[in-house]
Amino acid sequence: MVKVNALITDRMQSDVAIIPALADHLIAAGGKRLRPLITVAAARLAGATDDNGLKLAAAVEFIHTATLLHDDVVDGSQLRRGKVAAHLIWGGAQSVLVGDFLFARAFELMVETGSMKALEILARASRVIAEGEVLQLTRSHDLNLSQELYIEIIAAKTAELFAAAAEAGAVSAGVESVKTAALRAYGMNLGLAFQLVDDALDYGGTTESLGKNAGDDFREGKATLPLLLAIARSGAKEADFWERTVGRREQTDADFARVRELMIGTGAIEATLDLAADYAEAAKAALKGFPANDWRDALEQLADFSVSRRA
């Protein structure tokens, strides 16, 4: 991962000084580098002995960073990774364009690996992510959203990149297709677990531990699973409360505390975390055909971490 970080720093450079400044604001702020870690570990677990996976790992992180920059503009987010969101410092225009820069750089890195298959996987993933984002934006205030469609949305906007990260790593190792599919399944399930926990933490976590504002989803009236479950389970007597706070988004300062109570009382958070745990188990199960070694351990621990984290 030291080599991946060095690549990331190297390839976000540009003669246009504002580009590395803006990109570094987000990249140096940390983030967990989960996706490139998955690519590297998947490549090694699939038997890679060269460093081709490293460039793909850096490409995956660039795609992720580009989507974060665009998302924060799209959502008007204030905080990211504990820092003021880039668009509030450099403006939305620069954030959109630096996102485009990083996206293009990701494809330049993939070209360097010479793997057409990896390009296919990550071009497709980039397209699916955009589709998922558009779908979420279209349906984000639909309080009748089914759990099935919610899962479809997070599979596209979040889990697809985890799946593609693992698949691209496997492909870079030249492993047979059944193992590639297994690693893709690992990534997909891990990504679903990860997003479910994220959505639960938006109601259960603190701003300090999250690095972004807790309660943002509620304030935006975003139809995530915890909210959908809490609405369904709290019954007719809370219908007026949900209609006012989420339907019309007329909220007072006291409302979020009341929502947290309803989330706990109805078991909505717990049910969301239980579902996440199921996906984490499915992720680990996808690895059972691989030899038990340090790389498999790392990927299993990542699945455990994704559901145990509190930020």
Place this chain on the structure above:
Amino acid sequence: MVKVNALITDRMQSDVAIIPALADHLIAAGGKRLRPLITVAAARLAGATDDNGLKLAAAVEFIHTATLLHDDVVDGSQLRRGKVAAHLIWGGAQSVLVGDFLFARAFELMVETGSMKALEILARASRVIAEGEVLQLTRSHDLNLSQELYIEIIAAKTAELFAAAAEAGAVSAGVESVKTAALRAYGMNLGLAFQLVDDALDYGGTTESLGKNAGDDFREGKATLPLLLAIARSGAKEADFWERTVGRREQTDADFARVRELMIGTGAIEATLDLAADYAEAAKAALKGFPANDWRDALEQLADFSVSRRA
């Protein structure tokens, strides 16, 4: 070009209905399809007998459309191709995301051609365009911008895609590198001519013929060549006028008419169009090593058209 248009329509489809709706708003509005035409003609002139160039042509148009969607959000433009800009109908968020979708689709199309070289050319071009846009945004109000840096900016943000469109076409024909370089030079020079005329028309054209608002560059205080020349040539006696209208952007309705007079009086428009004509000649000269046939004629006519157009 009928086949290219069919490909464009086919590949902008998505299960997420808003995506083709938004994309089609811009694509069906027309536009001149100059860039894909360059790819197709360059491929044929370089001896291509298959249809590989068509997918690259569609990819080039998708990259162009994606940058238009993002630019209109970035600039807050009201009109595009004679229609209300997409972000004013669907919102900036959807425009950014559909731009991302089209960008990813472009790379999926390139992958289908199996040409790593074409991917390299267009990934690099996408990155250079983003750098050019950021640079322009950073320096857009710098009235001391040198002509050299202005040319560097338009080379990156506009001409690079013309150059890459021609180069990718040549590469798809598998032609030797000296001919690829010649077609790239054609595209670069044509792109510079095209942007210079665009910048001149923003002061000389009518909103109706342009399909976008005349005078937008002036209202935004954008440092394009006509403005830089008019400021330099109108001397000290107009310094206060420029400082107020462009420097502080305090404009009255009468100011644009006065600017048009200064543009004509100082010869700033004419000088800009003369420079464009020089680049158009250089574009045609780059083709002299190719056989005189219909495809070379088409590319030469495109160069003539670029400097004769009034919209």
